[in-house]
Amino acid sequence: MNTIQTNSNYVVFKKILSIHSEDRDIYQWADPNHFEITAPVEYKNVVSLRLNDIELPSSYYVFSNINQNTKLSFSILPSGTSSPYASILYGKVFTLMITSGTYNHDQLTIELAGTLNQLLSDYISSNTISIANNYNYFSVTYNPVTMKMMFLNKRDNFQFDFTKVESYNTCDTKLSIAYSVTCYDNYTNWGLGSYLGFDKKIYTSNPMNIICTTPVSYYVIQPENTLNLYGDTHIYMELMYYNSMDEVNPYAYKSHASNNAKFGGKHNSAFAKIPLFQPNSVSFSSRETYLSNIFFSDPPLERIQKFKVKFRHHDGRPVDFNNCNYTFTIEITMLKPDTIKPFIKVNSSNYCL
Numbered sequence: 001m002n003t004i005q006t007n008s009n010y011v012v013f014k015k016i017l018s019i020h021s022e023d024r025d026i027y028q029w030a031d032p033n034h035f036e037i038t039a040p041v042e043y044k045n046v047v048s049l050r051l052n053d054i055e056l057p058s059s060y061y062v063f064s065n066i067n068q069n070t071k072l073s074f075s076i077l078p079s080g081t082s083s084p085y086a087s088i089l090y091g092k093v094f095t096l097m098i099t100s101g102t103y104n105h106d107q108l109t110i111e112l113a114g115t116l117n118q119l120l121s122d123y124i125s126s127n128t129i130s131i132a133n134n135y136n137y138f139s140v141t142y143n144p145v146t147m148k149m150m151f152l153n154k155r156d157n158f159q160f161d162f163t164k165v166e167s168y169n170t171c172d173t174k175l176s177i178a179y180s181v182t183c184y185d186n187y188t189n190w191g192l193g194s195y196l197g198f199d200k201k202i203y204t205s206n207p208m209n210i211i212c213t214t215p216v217s218y219y220v221i222q223p224e225n226t227l228n229l230y231g232d233t234h235i236y237m238e239l240m241y242y243n244s245m246d247e248v249n250p251y252a253y254k255s256h257a258s259n260n261a262k263f264g265g266k267h268n269s270a271f272a273k274i275p276l277f278q279p280n281s282v283s284f285s286s287r288e289t290y291l292s293n294i295f296f297s298d299p300p301l302e303r304i305q306k307f308k309v310k311f312r313h314h315d316g317r318p319v320d321f322n323n324c325n326y327t328f329t330i331e332i333t334m335l336k337p338d339t340i341k342p343f344i345k346v347n348s349s350n351y352c353l
Contacts, residue, residue: 009337009338010045010335010337011335011336011338012047012334012335013333013334013336014331014332014333015331015332016052016329016330016332017039017329017330017332018327019037019307019309019328019329020325020326020327021321021326021327023037024036031321032321032324032325033310033318033319033321034309034311035309036240036306036309038305039304039306039307041305042303042304042305043332043334044302044334045302045334045335045336046297046300046303046334047296047297047300047333047334048294048295048296048297048331048332048333049239049271049294049295049331049332050293050295050331050333051274051293051329051330051331052328052329052331053328053329054237054272054274054326055326055327055328056274056276057321057324057325057326058276058277059321059324060102060276060319060320060321061100061101061102062101062102062229062230062231063098063100063101063102063103063192064100065100065168065169066318066320067183067189067231067317068166068168069183069189069192069194069195070097070099070100071096071097071168071192072095072160072166072191072192072193072196073094073095073096073160073161073162073164074093074094074116074158074160075091075092075094075158076089076090076092076094076156077090077156077157077158077159077204078090079155079156079157079219081155083155083156085156088123088124088127088128089120089124092123094119095166096112096115096116096119097115098112098115102229103229104229105142105227108142108149108227108229109140109142109149110140112140112151113138113139113140116138116140117135117136117137117138120138121133121134121135137153137154138151138153139151139152140152146226147226147227148197148222148225148226148227149196149197149222149223149227150220150221150222151220151221151222152210152218152219152220153205154216154217154218154219157204157205157219158219159202159203159205160193160198160202160203160221161202162199162200162201162203163200163201165182165184166184166191166192183315183317185251186251186315188251189228194228195228195229196223197223197224197225197226197228198223198225199225203221203223205219205220206220206221207220208220232276232314233276234274234275234276234314235273235274235276235311235312235313235319236311236313236314237271237272237274237293237309237311237328238269238271238309238310238311239271239295239307239308239309239330240307240308240309243268243269243271243295244268244271244293244295244296245269245271245272245293246265246267246268246269247266247270247314249264249265249266250315251315271293271295272293273293300334300335304332307330
């Protein structure tokens with residue numbers, strides 16, 4: 001990345017470089033969120049770079065192990081009625097794990113209730129043969145007015161423990177990179193409980209009569225906060241050597257304190273900030289709409305041919321495209337020496353006034 005310094009006259013011209021994630025060497029860059037490509041030519045006397053447009057598939061998951069928001073710890077507690085499962089379930093901590101993906105509220109209520117009941121059914125089945133092992137007492141509902149979920153059990157008292165830091169498998173290389181960020185240390189999006197509307201504390205169910213045709217008694221837990229199904233609204237693109245965007249570090253803590261303060265920022269940390277749109281679709285952004293980026297160099301860069309990109313979230317987690325392809329274009333502005341051009345001779349006899 002050399003620079004040139006000269007007093008010659010130049011004219012400005014632009015080139016567009018089209019890049020697809022499948023252009024990368026997959027043996028060297030296995031994941032599409034981080035790779036390097038070599039352009040077909042050298043771009044000389046470069047004064048600016050801009051992300052002209054980008055098309056991203058909405059193949060990323062809101063709930064995934066990389067986002068550390070698929071697990072929930074709970075336990076079954078003694079209730080006022082006798083339970084055939086008492087000796088098996090009481091006093092044991094279970095960890096629910098939902099399937100990675102992107103849900104709407106109806107899909108998530110079905111997934112949570114089904115996973116809660118199936119987990120307990122499997123545990124009962126593996127520990128006894130004398131009683132029925134089909135546990136189906138959990139249900140989950142969603143109120144579209146309050147935008148909150150409700151967890152119900154028609155037989156057993158139960159408890160959710162969101163003070164526990166859930167562990168995730170870090171053997172996978174992709175996951176080990178993501179786990180350099182511990183989401184539970186954050187005060188938002190710290191785990192599945194945060195997305196469901198809970199705080200970092202222990203919740204114990206309360207008895208409640210719910211009237212349908214006849215009153216039915218349930219043990220109920222309801223979060224204080226609304227359901228969050230959308231995850232991050234933006235991702236960041238880094239372009240090695242050419243980042244020009246500053247960022248404030250997320251999750252500041254005691255920023256006015258003289259001791260143990262946690263705040264700050266990063267200078268020239270990103271090349272572009274890219275909005276994310278609806279899941280299960282393809283989103284297109286261009287510089288005329290939502291993209292925020294430009295890189296200037298004064299004096300101009302002598303030559304550029306290699307481009308190394310990385311896509312991440314604001315807190316540093318890599319974007320997981322689930323191996324789906326995407327494409328973007330970079331606008332390259334260059335200076336070209338302004339050579340003296342010969343005069344054009346015109347035969348005046350060919351023109352009449």
